Amino acid sequence: MAQDRPRHVVFDIGRVLIHYDPHLAYRDLIPDDEERHFFLSEVCSHEWNLEQDRGRPWPEAEAEAIARHPDRAEQIRAFRKRWHKMVPHAYDGSVAIMLGLIEADVDVTMLTNFAADTFDEAMEIFPFLERPRGVTVSGVIGQIKPDRAIYDAHVESFGLDPAKSLFIDDSEKNVEGARAAGWQAVHFVSAETLARDLAARGLPALPA
Template identity: 40%
Template sequence: MPIDAVVFDIGRVLIEWNPEGFFDARLGPERRKQLFAEVDLHEMNLGVDRGDDFRASVYALAERHPDWAEEIRHWHDSWIKMASPEIPHSVRLMRALQARGTPVFALTNFGIGTFEVARKTYPFFDEFDRAFVSGHLRTIKPEPAIYDHLERDTGVAPDRLLFTDDRPENIEAAAQRGWNTHLFTTPETWAKRLVAEGLLTPKEAA
């Protein structure tokens, strides 16, 4: 069955996402581990991905943990440093697909506020044919509703979609719906898959 559209996750596929590395550089690995053990930053971030207000969520968490308040506020104030840099080869693949006439959709767990911050840094965020952003949809991967949004709004049949994501649970949820999937590890292996599917030539995928 031919592929009619390609779906990209964003974090760790098109841009890096490494908050642990950011705090390692600030605090050292041991203090960072203590911070993440005492403060559930990732749970707070899931709320942002579901549509909670970005700044309000981070600053409220800082108020609840005064010993870590300054560091917690960096999740808002220095967020783009955790979500950088872009992954150039992946961005080239996205653009190469579109140059061949293949629509490219984003399906991403991303907050409303954080997505707007990223758009100012990464121009390619405005180049997707459609972007399905969890904060706006109020549902996150791997919940079925977010995949359903993409299917309904694009009208592309599940078996005509090819989806790449770095998280196995997100890939499995898509596969259960009949999507073609690729677990993202490196741009090079993703490029090989796109060539194998006949979507790009080796030269276009380089």
């Protein structure tokens, strides 16, 4: 139905537009797979890193982790120092889709869980991140997905109608968070499925 066609498309970034894998920064530092898995699940875990996405400064984060594992201080500090190794490339198919939407005059913004400083670094590595109308970065505003507040903040910042906004994220929890905030949302699996999801909603999509 025509009224269901989104007017705004909002992209997540990590694992939607750019690849992200913390293991890539540690394969030479911690060659053993089991030990590296322990480190990235118990020492510098996803939950630990999410606090930087919420705005916690890196020195505070490192101090907290070192207090728990003082024997791993250098490995802990390596997380920030080697962050660039965790984002080795973009996903060309989904980037092409995003740029195609922009070229077709669809309003495109981004909403991401990202530390403020690493997002600045990502902008330098991947200049296409400057192409959308703007971005809400969790570490800048102190709110993270899937909490309702970050979706509402994005709506307010960019003047969006939630019911006419389509959110794209690789995390099902974040997709459900967007839907709970009154948005349309799709779970990102691949550029091919994203192209089909967009076409089903009457939006232009490049072949991936």
